[in-house]
Every structure is written in structure tokens, then in C-alpha cells.
Amino acid sequence: MAEPAPDVLQRSDDQKIPIKSGKKRWRPQWSAGVALIPAMTITIVCFYGFIIWTFIISLTRSRLLPVYKFTGFDQYVRLFANERWWTAMQNLAIHGFLFIGGCVVFGYLLAILIDRGVKAEGMFRTLFMLPLSMSFIVTGVIWQWVMNPGLGLQEAVRALGWASFEFNWIVRPDRSIYTLAIAGIWQQVGLCMALFLAGLRNIDPNIWKASRVDGIPVWRVYLHIITPMMRTVFFTVFILMSAIVMKAFDLVVALTGGGPGFSSDLPARFVVDHILNRQELGLGAAGAFVLLCTVIAVISPYIYFELKKERGGRGH
Amino acid sequence: MRYNRWALYGLLCLAAIMIMAPVFIMISTSLKSMDEIRNGSIFTLPADPSFAAWSKAWLGDCTQTLGKKCGGLSSSFMTSVQIVIPALILSVGLGAVTGYSLAVWKMKGANVMFAALLVGMFIPPQVTLYPLIIMIRELGIFGSIPGLILVHVIWGVAFTTMMFRNFFKTVPQDLLKAARIDGAGFWALFWHVMLPLSLPILGVAMILQFTYIWNDFLLGLTFGGRSGQPMTVALNNLVGSQFGEKEYNVDMAATMLTALPTLAVYLLSGRLFVRGIAAGAVKG
């Protein structure tokens, strides 16, 4: 410390910083409360309030406009008697299984391939994730064209010499639902890859050293050691993809329009269709509520773990 | 070992080709003439690349107007821009302030509120669609750009709040204490300390919100009406319209035009997008 420095703290009183004071001063905590009002209003009114509202509508006879004549669970009875609804639910199961399964399997494989230490890793990652930046509508339109039975892939392969090649699923009622999974996986596999890759990069490198020392083949390490360690990542991917599946609306609209007929319809589209186009508000609301219950059933373990993690991770 | 490396690169290239093929087909189709499309294969490169289809997709075909407009995407592009920019700024701004408030100012119930918000991210929009329509209609902004902006803010705030809240939770407690001792109140702490710290997250949130809002279809379809049709809705109408002969080259050019803004943001932002997408993934 410099010896002959100015005597900083020796000042006359009028030179001191004014100390703010007073009991009536505005407290920052109050500002924090005020700042929460918009988001809190949105949460309470537009999320939870509107859910309740939809539920209430689902208990009425509302068709074009909401009428508050309650009919109990009639709309649910109608819904479960509705063939189109059952097709949509069945499709949700098929699409969910194929889409989530495909995303998990291909995403994990791609992540492993990249994790093997390749050159141009950045380029591969960029390419794999590129479809993610496009909308479901764009994805649907592209794939509708690619799968066009007259001019698309089928014709192109036949032109190459394989005359009996058939790929006309998009116009076949018994196959159209599978096209949804193809386009969906194409779009989302990059996200799964990124999540899995982040998980793989988190794994203690000593595990690899140890297994090298023990002479365990690489594929065995992945299968028996790494994969079990990645279970939380698998869980997260599963949840995220489930959320996408259950909201799936745009993709069906753009790819198949739910057709041919209603053969590739999904619940989310059923609901929008009944609310916006078919003047079956009550039935649509009932469908929406059933959809919400399905989402909750799948998501709640995730939310539970998120919050538990939060609590466990809190230090001081 | 050598062998394995070749197999590795082989598989990766195969995957890359499969993922890029549809994009390639889209671009190449958009550059072809309808004759070439009818007589050729989707795999072949355009013999005589032309931007005619692009210009038709953008400006529309004014010789066979179905209504007042020529039907091009240019007007809905402008609509999308007018929706995205304010909605982006408002939703990110509100998320930043809310996330900050929840993370830093330990209030009673902050965690409950955050949990409620987190759950909100998973609610399918269909579930609250009708009440939201009524609300927007009552506010007198149904079928207009302000209506769509508001709807996007409502649907975006849970996600942006989560991003900022989780980031601000990682700011060391001592820093917050130091700022309080220095006399920084709620807004001073936000502007001078927290917001400058959160610039990377701000970037991520901006990029992702841009992508989500631009790519939205359901809300645009429901709340846009005639005057507020964003590009995705216009594209779907264009492709789905049953009038006249289908022009696949125009369809693909229109698709490309719709995808370009987010594609450009993705390619330019690179790492930020990758970083954010994991956090934002919950919002399919």
C-alpha cells in the first residue's frame, strides 16, 4: 500500500454519500411482485383458467357457440362412440410408437457415430439438425411431394429400372399413418441426436479408459455400460418426443390432411376440426380434455423429477 | 481399425445424404419447369434451372386471380415479419423479467408459480384454443396482427421464462448480495448486472422464439383470419388449393421461401441454436 496516499475516508459530512433511508421507501421485493403480474395472469387465466373453461364447455351441448346447458358427460359418451375419434386415438398410438421409437433409435445411433471422434463433426451435426429449423408445414409439404405416387419417389425408383417398386403409402388408407412417422422422424431425429450427444459427452472419460484397459469391445461398452448410464437422457427424449406427438397437428394437415378419408387423423386435428370447422364445440372440448389427460399421464413423472431435482440441487 | 473408420464415415455420410435428400429434391424441383417435372425423375438435376417458379410463388400469378390478390406469398411474408418481430421482443422481454424475478427475488410461492408455468409448456394449444378465441375476440383484435402477437406472447412466455429463470438461478448469490449492498434495486440489478450477464441466453431465446413463431401454423390458422395470414398458413393454402393444374415447382419454391428465414437463422447462429434447442425442446 502506498504510504502517502490521500486519506480517503476523512471527509466532512456534506461530502458523504447520501444514505437513502426511510420506512416508506419502495422495496425491490415489491417491484419483483409487480413484475410477475403479467406472467402470473397468463398462467392462471390463459393456462389453467382456460383449461377449466374448456372442461366446462365439454359438459354442455355447445355446438356453434358455447351454451351453458349442462348435459353431464354426454359429450364424452358421444366422443367414445365416435369412430373417427377411435381412429385418431389408434393412430396416435401407432404414430407415437413409430415416431418415438424411430427418433430414439436413429438419434442414439447418430449420436454414437458422431461421438466416435469424427472429423467434420460440426458439419454432420449441422446437417442432421437442419430439418429442425423448418416448420412442420414445410416438412409436410416436402414429404408430400417426395411421396407423391405419380411423380415422386416411386416413379423415380421405377425409372432407375426397378419396375415393380411400390411406395404409394400416402394414398393408401392402411398405410398413410406410417408416412407421418417418416416425415416426423426426419424432422426431429437431429434434436434427439443432439440430446444424446450431450449425454454421451457428459460421461466420465475414465470409463472409456477403464474399459480400454480391460479390453472390452466398443459396442459392448455402449450396450452394457454407457446405455444404462444414459437412462435419464432416454427418459427426457421420450418425454419431449411424446409431447411433440400429442400436439401433432401441423404435420398431418400438411402431409396427408388426415386422409385418405380419416385414415391418418390424429386427436389434435380431430379437436381443432370439431371446434373450428364442424360446429361441434362440446365434442371438440371433450376431445381436447381427453387429450390433455393423456398428456398429463405421460408428462407428470417428468415434471415430478424436474421439481425433485430442483429441490435436491438447492444449496446455500 | 482402419476398416471401422471407413464404416463410420460411410454410415455418417449415408445418414447425411438421407437427411439432405428431401431438401435437395425441394430445391431442384423448384428450379424445374412443369414439363421437366412430369417427364423426369425427382432425383435429376434441373436441366435448365429457372427462377420462374420462385417468382410466381413470391408474386403470385396475376393472370388468373381468384380474388383481389394474385395469391403470392410476399404479402403473407410481410404479415409474418410484422407478427414475429414484436411477438419475439415482447415474449423474450417478458420472459427475461419474469425469469429474473422468479430466480433472484426469493418470494413466497415463486417455486409453485414456476412449476405451474413449466406445466403450461406441455399443455397442447388445442386445449385452450376456444377460450382463447373468445378472449381475443372480446379484445377486438381477432383476425388481426395484434391479436396474433398477443397469442404468441401468451404461448411463448412459459418457454422464455424457463430459459431465463434457469440461467439466472446459476448466478452466484454473492453477486446478487454485492449488488444489493451497492444499492441496486429491482430494475437496476436487472439492467446493469443481470441482463448484460444473460446476453448468450438472450441470443438463444431470440433465435428459438423466432423459429417457433415463424414456424407456427395452428395459431396463425386460428387467429389470423383473412388479414393476418402468416406464411405457413398461406403456404398450406397454396399447396392445398384444388384449383387448376398443380404446379409442383411453384409449391416447392413457396416451401423454400417459407423455410428460408428460419433456415438462414439456423445456419448463421450455429452453436447458439444447438445450445438452446435442447432447453427449448419441450416446446415441440
Added chain:
Amino acid sequence: MNGVELRDVTKAYAGITVMENINLEISDGDFLVLLGPSGCGKSTLLNMIAGLEPVTGGSIDINGRDVTALEPDERDIAMVFQSYALYPTMSVRKNIGFGLKMAGMPKPDIEERVKEVAELLQITPLLDRKPSQLSGGQQQRVAIGRALVREPAVFLFDEPLSNLDAKLRADMRIELKRLHERLGRTIVYVTHDQIEAMTLATKVVVLDRGSVQQADTPENVYRRPANRFVASFVGAPTMNFVDGTLVREGDQMFFDTGKGKLPLVDVPAQANEMVGRPMTLGARPEHLMFDDAGISARVVLAEPTGPDQYVRLAVAGAEMTARSGPEQAFKPGADIGIVIDGARMSLFDLENGQALLEG
């Protein structure tokens, strides 16, 4: 009064009491060190003085003003943190001036003060750098600068030196002491390092599990620990403890462990009344004196530290550490005679651990 006064301060988190009935008087100009093991509540106490944590009960005065309900910036205090807590996005200049800016001081005045403080701490050349471009020691100086510039009535330090390496820590210790002597301001300083407490403090407050164990000058805390906890926490190597009774044989006092009798010399008169009562003897290593007339102890191990060596001894059924100069050689297994300095030893109640000897 000037300084800081805590009256019956209590703190509970979610119903669990972590600080109980703290009463402290910190006189103007004191360098008060809060010493205690990790988790004993030092930071909590400091945060309550700063206004960063509300008190659950009791009140706090600073310079005669009740500040219990005031915000931190209204309390006329400044604080330095273990992690330095510099604002990462601001330059050093802005970091130091931020508090003044928030107080609404005009820009030229802020400039002036920042300059003075920077000169005092010799960080003028660093003023335009970002904290990430500074070494730990430099960051520490900036953090101190940020506190100095506020010119508060009380400085609060929360383990400010713990993140520095040993050499720098010793240097900064000296600088802090000089700074205190120059400024003469009240300092409340938290540490778990007893060396810092001993060297810096004009008054030490030893805390354990949320309550004050002893508040006294550093010399007294070392010389006359109020209880077993203070005795064992202060001093390195730690004090030797053995249980037993005081016995008198003629003129000579012994401490009988049941397995041997430790001879005591220069025992104060007040110990006479305690003969026969079971208690704990506490003797620091330097209180064990080598004397051939004493009880025979077996050398277990000798640990040279440079200036001293510490000798582990098996004696009277216990193990004790003695201090010796570096010259003498101790062979493990060898026998040696020791006596205990009765004038400086401590005696503790077997039940509650309170010190029995006074003065």
C-alpha cells in the same frame, strides 16, 4: 453508541433455529473477527448485519441507529465476499463506482473517488480491465476497493482471503491490518482460519452451532479459552485433553488420569479448591515441559516443522503432543520426563466443558 450492537438476534430458516440469542457489542474502530467452523452461522450473522437476511428476532444498531428493518444500502455498510463477487460485465472502474452511481452521485465525483481508492490500493493500471482479466489477488483488491469507495461506517468481510494461495493470503493479511490502522473504521470479519483471527483481530468472537462461545481479545481467547470447544478450535496443533482428577501430595500438585500422575508446576491458588474433583485437563503443546524429574513419557513420533518440532508422547495412559526446539533429537521408543505448566494450563468441567480457572 458508535459501532455495531446486536441485541438478542435470532435466526431461523423454515422453523429451524440456526442462530440463537446473539448479543454483541462492536465498538467504533474495532476489528472484530467472527471465528468458527464451517456451518456455524458466521455468514448468516454477517448477512444479518448487512441486511441481506432478515432477522427472525432481536435488533441491530449501527452507529446508534436501529437498522433492523432497513435495506442493505441504507445501513452505511460495505461488504467484501469470499468469491469477490465482482460484476463480470463491468470494467474495474465501473465495478468500484457502481454503488456511488446507484446512490445518485454525479459522474465527476464518482471518477474522483474511484481514482483515489484505486491509488490507495495500487490498482490504477487495472481500472479499464474486466474482472476476468485479473488475477485472484487483483480481484480481491478491486473487491476491497468497491467497499472502500462507499466510505461506510462498518466494513463487513466474509472470508475474503480463503480463495487466495498461502503466500498471497499472508501478504493481504498484512495489508488489511494496515488498512484498518489507517482508516480506523469498524470492521467485522468472518473467517474459519484462526491464524487470521489471531493476527487481525482486536476482538475475537468464537461461534459454534449458532451461539457465541467466547468474545474476547485474541490473547485471552488463546490463553484462557472459555470452554473446551474454544480451547480445541483455537491453536494448532490442538490442545491436549485428558480426563482425571487434581491430587495433592505434599507441596506437589498432580493431575491423576488413573493410569499415571502428571506433575503440575506453578499451579494457581484457585486450583486448590478443586482437588479431588473429576475434570478435564487442557494443556497446549508448549505447556508440556521437558524435565527429567517429571513423569516418564515414551516418544511415539517426532514431527519437525522447521522452527519447532512437535513430539507425540505416550504418557499416563494418554497421547499428548509437546513442542520442542528443532535441535534436540527424539528417538521413537525413547523415554523422557515431562511436567505440565500449571500457570498456563486450562481445566474444564467434565460435564459442561466450561473453563474452571479464571484470569
